Amino acid sequence: MNIPNQRHNDEPKWPIGSEYLCGMGAGLLSVCITFPINKLMFRQSVWGFDAASALRQLRIEGIGYLYRGVGPPLLVKPLSSSVMFGSYNQFYRMLSTENNNVNGFDFQASLLASLLSGATEALIATPFERIQMILQDGRFNNQYTNMFDLFYQIRRYGIQEYYRGFRITVLRNGPSTFLYFCSLDYCEQKLFQPSSSSSSSSSTITTTTQINNQRITNEFMRKFITGAILGGTISTLIYPLNVIRTRIQVQPIGTKHMSIRQAFEQLYQERIGTSRSLVAGIHVNLFRSFLHWGCLTAISDFIRNKINYN
Numbered sequence: 254m255n256i257p258n259q260r261h262n263d264e265p266k267w268p269i270g271s272e273y274l275c276g277m278g279a280g281l282l283s284v285c286i287t288f289p290i291n292k293l294m295f296r297q298s299v300w301g302f303d304a305a306s307a308l309r310q311l312r313i314e315g316i317g318y319l320y321r322g323v324g325p326p327l328l329v330k331p332l333s334s335s336v337m338f339g340s341y342n343q344f345y346r347m348l349s350t351e352n353n354n355v356n357g358f359d360f361q362a363s364l365l366a367s368l369l370s371g372a373t374e375a376l377i378a379t380p381f382e383r384i385q386m387i388l389q390d391g392r393f394n395n396q397y398t399n400m401f402d403l404f405y406q407i408r409r410y411g412i413q414e415y416y417r418g419f420r421i422t423v424l425r426n427g428p429s430t431f432l433y434f435c436s437l438d439y440c441e442q443k444l445f446q447p448s449s450s451s452s453s454s455s456s457t458i459t460t461t462t463q464i465n466n467q468r469i470t471n472e473f474m475r476k477f478i479t480g481a482i483l484g485g486t487i488s489t490l491i492y493p494l495n496v497i498r499t500r501i502q503v504q505p506i507g508t509k510h511m512s513i514r515q516a517f518e519q520l521y522q523e524r525i526g527t528s529r530s531l532v533a534g535i536h537v538n539l540f541r542s543f544l545h546w547g548c549l550t551a552i553s554d555f556i557r558n559k560i561n562y563n
Contacts, residue, residue, distance in 0.1 A: 272338040272343075272553075273338065273339035274335070275553035275554070275556040275560075276331070276337055276549075276553055277331040277334060277335035278331070278553070278556050279334060279552035279553040279556070280333065280335065280549065282548055282552055283330065283334075284323070284331070286545075287541050287544050288323050288326065289319055289320070290544070292311065292319070292322065293308060293537050294537040294538045295389050295390075296389075296391075296534075297533040297537060298496045298499050299390065299499055299503055300533075301523070301527070301531075301533045303533070304536065304537055314391060318391075318394065321389070321394070322388035322400075324388075324399065325382070325384045325385040326381065326385055328381060329378050329381035329382070332377060333378040336370070336377060337370055337426075337430060338553060340369070340370040340373050341366050341367060341434055342366075344365070344366035344369045344370055345363060345366040348362035350362070360435070363434060363435050364431055366434075367427055367428070367430040367431030367434065368427040370427075371423055371425075371427035372427070374426050374430075375423045378422065379415070379416050380416065382498075383407075383415055383416070384404060386499060386502040386503045387505075390503050406506065407506050410506055410507050414507070417501055417504065417510060418498045421494060421497055421498045421501065422498060424494060424513075428491065429488075432483075433484065437479065437483060437550070440479050440483050441476070441479040444475075444478065444482070469555075472554075473551050473554075476550045476551040476555075477550065477551035479550060480547045480548075480550020480551060481543040481544070481547030481550075482543075483546065483550075484543070484546020485539050485542040485543045485546065488539070488546070489535065489539055489542070492532055492538055493531070495538070496531065496533075497517055500519065
């Protein structure tokens, strides 16, 4: 399959790489918008609740606990998004060769860059995701004051306690990063055919500013829709991995570490034959992913254009 992707061929005009700043700004805004939805999904995936039961649980806890656990993602999501966008593009430029390019895209370099970028992101994000999982679980509301208290208490169990779920996080990040970057431009071209009418002046648009504003708005919406559809699809495909990762990372500190296989077997034994689903929360995850990846794609592209062309 030919996947046109001109972004890979464009060298960044900013010395440290505009992709890092793009991911950081987009990740920060996305966390603020999607955290309550993410917490609802978390409760479903941990306990196998339906959306109504999980929502009822959050309502009982009260509005004061709605954003409990937002600290770690607010710190790490902009950083991990920055690493994902920046390191992928840097690794791709390092690994890409003219001999392997097909229509401006090096499939092998993209795959290796995705795996390296996913591992780099996991190395940074896993300790914060571990903290976030515990803080979002209502069982620990009275046990830990905040993320700083939890970070301090975990230290006595060693570095491995911070990195519960590292392997499955890498397993999740690599393929999803590859599917996202190698499909982004291809999907946009399939979803939005070039319009010949865009060059003709409309009677309602009389100034250059209005024309530019309309062009920016149209471009933003195209990127948002493309990122939302692509991200929602990828997140749905890898959602079972997220359920297993959540089960691993929500274990109390100091307990025996759980392997990927053990987590899957535990979930299977608990939920098969009951009303609780192995993929509980997948519908909420789809909605959250639409918002998250739509914002991430559109905002990062907007920032990139501002940096590179202003």
